[in-house]
Every structure is written in C-alpha cells, then in structure tokens.
Amino acid sequence: MKKLLLFLFVACSFFIRARAQDDLLGDLVKDDAAKVKQNFTIATFKSTRIINLESIEMTGKGNLEFMISHRFGSIWKEGKGWTNVSQLFGLNAGAANTYMSFDYSFTDYLNLGFAATGNAKYETWAKIRLLRQQTGLKNIPVSLTWFSLTNFDGSDGPSPNDFAWNRFSFLHQILIARKISDKFSLQLTPSFIHYNIVPYGYNNTNNIFSLAIGGRYKLTNKTAISFEYARQLNGYKDLLDESASAVNYVPDLFSLGYDWDTGGHIFQFFFTSSSSATNIGQLSANTNDIRLGNFSLGFNLNRSYGIKRVVKSH
C-alpha cells in the first residue's frame, strides 16, 4: 500500500513538473489551431472588373473606389493604311470612349455604384455578395455574387421625344467564381439584358441573353494576365435599327488584359473587341468583329479610398 502511495505521489509530482515546464507559446498555438475558423478566400481577382465585365470582387467595406476607363479606336482599320499609323493605332484617332465610375460598399456584402459611360449614358448598380468561397467552419467551393445594373440613355438620340421610361435598359448577372489556385481564378457570368424599348423588327428582341467566361493568371504578386470571352446567345442577327436599315451585331466579345497593381492603384491594360464602354453595349450590341481585326486598346485605372476609419487614431 505504501509503495502504491509513493508511486502515485511521484507520478503526480512528475505531472506537475511537466505542466510547469510546458511551453506557453505551444499552448497558444494549440488553442489557436483548435479554433475552427472561417477562412475566406481573398483576392480572387485583382480588381472589381475582370476586364470589361464585373468580377466578384467588391471594394472593401467603407471604401470608395474611383475608376476611369478608356477604350480607344480600332488598332487597324482595313483600307486605311498609313492613317492607322498616324493615328497611333487608335490611340490618337480622336474616338475614345470614356467611362468613369464610383463604387461604395456600405457593408461587406453590398456595393452600390454610379457611372458616366460616355454618349450621355449613365449607369447605376447594386452588387450583392451571396456566397463567399471559404474553408474551415463551412466549405463553400465558389463565390456567388448578384449584379444588377440600370442604364439610362440621356442622349439626343434618334427619338428625342421618347418617354423617359423608354430610355432605360437593364442588366442582371450572376457571377460565379472560383479561385482555383493561388494564381488562377475563373469566373462564369450568365447575363440577362432587357431593353425597355427596341426598334420595330421581326428579329428584334427586348430580352437578350449572354454567357461569359473570364479568368486571370497571376504572373507575380503585382501582375497578372486576364482574359474574357462572352457569347451573345440571341438577338444579334438580321435586326433593324431605328432608321429601319438592317444591322448585324457580332456575338463574340474577346478581351485579353494585363493587370498591374502598383500598391495603391490598379492598372488594367487590355485589348478588346468592343469600343463600347458599357456592359450592355458590349454584351448586346457589339459591332467590332475580331476576325476583321477590329479590336482596340484600352485601360482601366482605379484607386480606392478608405472613407470609414477602421483603425482608430493612436
């Protein structure tokens, strides 16, 4: 009996010693590792746009993003010869579409934006985060964002006496993205476009569908290659325009870009087969056929500002 007691005593004192020498940091690390966390996937794309189209990225909570974007004239116009060179491959052609936008996020999941898209058109939109790609507490393989945009055509236009309501068009998209690896992300974007009014014509339609795929591949921490392909699914062939003349749109939209993150700004340089600055124009009324060499240079430049102070002054 006494032996047993002695043994117990020794064993216990060993236990105490062992506890006392335990590594404090090791305990903290273990505690931290034991906590089940939500690991949100960040930086699926560099910017809030892949190239032309919206990406699932949103400007951060309490952040205001200003973006300015240009699409220049065609790089090479057939039959124009040296004029193309003197126009600096579209850069100095005097035909650039400018797009300026402001994005503000009130919360982590809601972003509102406003843009002037050139040709007296204005846009406003809401972007709502439905799902975030994450591991840990929950396992969600993709990010899902809902994007809805309203476009108002304020131009003189062919029918200046139109009711205001006839000047509206709408775009709705579901953005489905996955960051497949550290470097590679893909996004699928089905779109639905609705024009409140379209010119009269047998093939003309108010409702247009399109499907886009976009992605980016990071070259370094600061640079990436991006691409986009969108295919218009209906309403592009044998249409009539306002003056009742026949028109065909090009259903394919190709873009190839280079993203450069300078630490404060994000520059996106790209080639794209559209000269329109608005998504609605790019996805439903594209006139540039890449097979005829109709593509142009463009860039997006954005800068975001922390409006709401997260870090309190010390």
Added chain:
Amino acid sequence: MKKMKLLFTVLLIVMTSAINAQTYKTRDAQIFFNPNKDQSHKDYAAESKEGTAVLKVETNDVALLVPMKTFHFNNALLEEHFNENYLHTDKFPNATFKGKLIGFSKDQLTKDGVYTLSSEGQVTLHGVTKNFKAPVKLEVKGKTATFNCSFKIKAEEYSIDIPAIVKPKLSDETPIEANIKFQLN
C-alpha cells in the same frame, strides 16, 4: 484508508493550484503598427484586437500570438496586399513572441502602480525568428494589469518585400505598439 483519502485530497489541491493559480491569459491583446513616414498619417496603419497572450507569474514566462488575418486597415485594398503580397498570411498565419519579463515579480500585481520592466525573447514574423528586447511598462490598477510595449522592427529583417513605389512613404523602421491587458483574480 482515511490517511490515504487525505493524501489524495492534498495531492489534488497541490496539482490544481500548480496548474491554475499563477497563469493569466487574455484573448484581446491589441497590436497596432503604423509604418507611415509621417506618423500623423494612418494610410498603412493597421490594428488587431484579437491577440492571445499568456503570462506565467512564477517563472516570468510570457507568450503572445497574433493571427495575422485579424489585422485590419482603413483601406481594404491595402489589407489585401498585406495578406497576399507582403506577409503571405496563408503561409504564415501567426506572429508570435515568447520570452521572459525582466524585473517582474508577482508582488507588483497586488499593488496599484506603474512599473518599468523589459522583455526578452524571440519574435517570429513572416516565418523569420529574431531575438527581441524591448522595454515594457506595466500598469496595475485594481484587478487589471496592463502591459504596454512599444518597439520598432525593420521589414527587411523579416524578409518582407516592400515595393519601390511604396517605400518612399514608409519609414525604415515600423513602430509597433502592443497593449496587453490581463484580468487578475
């Protein structure tokens, strides 16, 4: 048999007291850093309020762990850069410190006052471990003991690459403030 019971009780008391009595823990240690050259600017400043710290009184051992993703910036884009490009927080999720408090004794915790101590140990950040030494101010007030530590680190010593375009805006050494509050009882 009675003797044995008594012995067991004594053993149990000794054991539990040895494990629990002299260790203090907190889950809301605050870490603030501001790498701006002009300290009145807070552009690149960030703060975490979710550090965990532990203090073992009789050995003066301390440890601190800060999950890197709990650092938040004013500008969400900079936070993304911090995680993705500079500190690679997927790969190195925590910053840690372990070491000793020098000049600390447990009597200080029983009397209100401000004490000047120092700490010595190792900091691990961005996968790099460096020896560390800094003065610490301890403020005891009633049932709380607050440890304040201000120190500076050089980004390059922890192999953190700062792009040339940002560098002119940042000071060579980043001032960091740690504020660790323990509840005593």
